[in-house]
Amino acid sequence: MxxxxxxxxxxxxxxxxxxxxxxxxxxxxxxxxxxxxxxxxxxxxxxxxxxxxxxxxxxxxxLDPWQTVQVSRHPQRPQTRDYIDLIFDQFLELHGDRAIGDDQAIVTGLGYLDDMKVMFIGHQKGKNLAERTACHFGCAHPEGYRKALLKMRFAEKFGLPIVTFIDTPGAYPGITAEERGQAAIIAENLMEMSGIKTPIVCVVIGEGGSGGALGIGIGDHLGMLEHTYYSVISPEGCATILWKGAEHAPKAAAALKFTSRDLLRFGIIDEVVQEPLGGAHRDHAEMSANLKQFLLRNLRKLVGVPKDELLDRRYEKYRKIGVFLDQAADAEASETLRNGHASAV
Incomplete structure (x- = not known):
C-alpha cells in the first residue's frame, strides 16, 4: 500500500x-x-x-537535468540515517565540535562495513518538519564542518578509512553562520582533507550544492548516485542571478551540466552508482545494497595504498580538474595576435 x-x-x-x-x-x-x-x-x-x-x-x-534535481530531492529518497541503518552492521554516533555545539545537519560516527571499521560523515536533511528544522534542511553551520574535521583527524590518528555522504543544497547561508566563520571553516576543511593520511571515499546521495558539499567532499574516490546532481550553485540560485527569477531553474539546470553522466564524462567524478529502476526512493534496500558494494569495493582498493602515494594521487586528481582548452577562445586569441603582428609590421 x-x-x-x-x-x-x-x-x-x-x-x-x-x-x-x-x-x-x-x-x-x-x-x-x-x-x-x-x-x-x-x-x-x-x-x-x-x-x-x-x-x-x-x-x-x-531524465532531463531538472527532472534529475526533482528526483534527488524526492521526500521518500533515502537519507544518511536511512543508509546508516541499512548499510552498517554497527554504528556509534559521535557528537559535537568541542567549541560551539552539535550541528544535526552533519552526522558523524564509527561504523562497521562487514569487517571493516570506518569513520563516517554525512549530511542529514530530516524527514518531517521538526527534523528538517533541527537539521536546517541539510545546510550545515561552521560547527558541523568543524565536527567533521575533528572526526577526520581522529580517523587519521587511528588509521581508519573515511566515508562521506553528501546531500545538501549548500552550507547554511544565515548571518549566524557567517559570524562564526562559515567560509573559513569550509576552506580549512578543503585544505585539511587534501592532506589527511587515510583513504577517503565520498558519495553524493542526493543534492551536492556548492561549498556546503565540498566541505566534506575531498577524497580519493568520488561517486554519485545515478539520479543526483553536484554543482557550484543550485539551479534556483543560478536562475535568480542570470535570469532574475527562480522560475527559470529548469533552464539553469540544463546549462550547469551537473548530472552524474555529465560529471563522469568531464572527469569530475570517478563512478556512477546505479539506482534501482524508478529511483532510490522506490527501493531503499536495493539502493543500500548497491551503495554498500560500491563502498567496500573501493575502500579495499585504497586501504593497501602507501600513504605518500595516496596523497600524491589525491593531489593529482584535484590538480587536473578545471584544466581545459576553449578552442573558440584559443582561435580568437591567435587571430588577435596575428592581426597585431601584421599591424606592427
Missing amino acids: RSAHEQRLPFEAPIYEMEQRLVDMETQYAKNRAGGEGSKVGDQIRLLRRELAGLKREIYSQ
Missing part, C-alpha cells in the same frame, strides 16, 4: 497508472484463485510487470 503522502513527480504519471493497473489485476487474480476459477490473468500480470520495468527504464534513462 502506498502512502497517502507520497509525492508523485509529474513525469512519473505513466508509471503510477501502470502500477495501479497491476494492483487491480493482482486483486482480481487473487479473487479468481480463491473462487477456484481458471484465468489468464496470471499471464497478463507477468506481461504487465515486464512492461512496467521497461517503462521505468525508458523514463529514467531519459
Whole structure:
C-alpha cells in the first residue's frame, strides 16, 4: 500500500497508472484463485510487470537535468540515517565540535562495513518538519564542518578509512553562520582533507550544492548516485542571478551540466552508482545494497595504498580538474595576435 503522502513527480504519471493497473489485476487474480476459477490473468500480470520495468527504464534513462534535481530531492529518497541503518552492521554516533555545539545537519560516527571499521560523515536533511528544522534542511553551520574535521583527524590518528555522504543544497547561508566563520571553516576543511593520511571515499546521495558539499567532499574516490546532481550553485540560485527569477531553474539546470553522466564524462567524478529502476526512493534496500558494494569495493582498493602515494594521487586528481582548452577562445586569441603582428609590421 502506498502512502497517502507520497509525492508523485509529474513525469512519473505513466508509471503510477501502470502500477495501479497491476494492483487491480493482482486483486482480481487473487479473487479468481480463491473462487477456484481458471484465468489468464496470471499471464497478463507477468506481461504487465515486464512492461512496467521497461517503462521505468525508458523514463529514467531519459531524465532531463531538472527532472534529475526533482528526483534527488524526492521526500521518500533515502537519507544518511536511512543508509546508516541499512548499510552498517554497527554504528556509534559521535557528537559535537568541542567549541560551539552539535550541528544535526552533519552526522558523524564509527561504523562497521562487514569487517571493516570506518569513520563516517554525512549530511542529514530530516524527514518531517521538526527534523528538517533541527537539521536546517541539510545546510550545515561552521560547527558541523568543524565536527567533521575533528572526526577526520581522529580517523587519521587511528588509521581508519573515511566515508562521506553528501546531500545538501549548500552550507547554511544565515548571518549566524557567517559570524562564526562559515567560509573559513569550509576552506580549512578543503585544505585539511587534501592532506589527511587515510583513504577517503565520498558519495553524493542526493543534492551536492556548492561549498556546503565540498566541505566534506575531498577524497580519493568520488561517486554519485545515478539520479543526483553536484554543482557550484543550485539551479534556483543560478536562475535568480542570470535570469532574475527562480522560475527559470529548469533552464539553469540544463546549462550547469551537473548530472552524474555529465560529471563522469568531464572527469569530475570517478563512478556512477546505479539506482534501482524508478529511483532510490522506490527501493531503499536495493539502493543500500548497491551503495554498500560500491563502498567496500573501493575502500579495499585504497586501504593497501602507501600513504605518500595516496596523497600524491589525491593531489593529482584535484590538480587536473578545471584544466581545459576553449578552442573558440584559443582561435580568437591567435587571430588577435596575428592581426597585431601584421599591424606592427
